[in-house]
Amino acid sequence: MSNYVAPARFLKSFTCPHSDCGTFAQQIWQSNPVDFSEGRTLGDSYPLATGICQFCGKPSIWLAEKMIHPSTTSAPPAHPDMPDDALKDYSEAAEVVACSPRAAAALLRLSVQRLCVHLGGDGKNLNDDIGQLVAEKRLHPTIQQSLDVVRVIGNGMVHPGQIADDSAKTVSKLFGLINVVVNQTISAEKEVQAQFEDLPEDKKLQIQKRDAASGLT
Ligand SMILES: [Zn+2]
Incomplete structure (x- = not known):
């Protein structure tokens, strides 16, 4: 949990946003995809980038600074003790x-x-x-x-x-x-x-007796 690193575009490693992975892993980036019809790169007008998680192999897809896939979340996972x-x-x-x-x-x-x-x-x-x-x-x-x-x-x-x-x-x-x-x-x-x-039973009893005597319980 303390190792959670929020996904961000072009970050070298972060916590994978795919809920079935969620691993802190390296990302391999590709940007400015080619527009095949024109034979040129789309460049700045469509600042698309894809990061591939090196643990699960799934992509996160980014339009400028915004992650558009998976659409889920930039939130850290909930603490396991949360009610x-x-x-x-x-x-x-x-x-x-x-x-x-x-x-x-x-x-x-x-x-x-x-x-x-x-x-x-x-x-x-x-x-x-x-x-x-x-x-x-x-x-x-x-x-x-x-x-x-x-x-x-x-x-x-x-x-x-x-x-x-x-x-x-x-x-x-x-x-x-x-x-x-x-x-x-x-x-x-x-x-x-x-x-x-985990304390020995006799120690626990002593403590309980002490608390009872002082009116704590
Ligand atoms: Zn992953």
């Missing part, structure tokens, strides 16, 4: 980000709203949920800021004129932020829990 309901919105956002960054931003905001419920919010109002989680000191400041960025940009893109840059590139960064949130909350908790479970 199912948040993942559904995340995946849908990944599908539409190339043709509608605004729709993707709105879906990502929804994904964050669902994530907040998993973190202890009530899911009614995202702004209130984040505020509540901050007040209860349940969010690390970095996490809170990540959530707020997705909230504000997601909201601003739905209301015209609020966010100047509504490019797919801006929205692509939001995907990464959501993965950071999942990693530092749900995954971190899972990891700590697994380590605790």
Whole structure:
């Protein structure tokens, strides 16, 4: 996941955009295809380029800076620990980000709203949920800021004129932020829990007794 490199035209290597590959691989590029009827290159009027993934052999096709095939996404894959309901919105956002960054931003905001419920919010109002989680000191400041960025940009893109840059590139960064949130909350908790479970039984009992005595449980 941390090795994700977004596809870009003429980049030497990137994470293959084909969903059945998704491998970080070298790309072999070909540009300015020949117009056979005229026997000349199409050149700048049709700045087409093709990159061939050296792992799966499939092409990505580019018109100037825009990838037109596969049409799917410039979004990183979702974090494996992302809860199912948040993942559904995340995946849908990944599908539409190339043709509608605004729709993707709105879906990502929804994904964050669902994530907040998993973190202890009530899911009614995202702004209130984040505020509540901050007040209860349940969010690390970095996490809170990540959530707020997705909230504000997601909201601003739905209301015209609020966010100047509504490019797919801006929205692509939001995907990464959501993965950071999942990693530092749900995954971190899972990891700590697994380590605790591995402690010897008598040590776990001692800890439970201590917590019971101090009224922590
Ligand atoms: Zn590939």
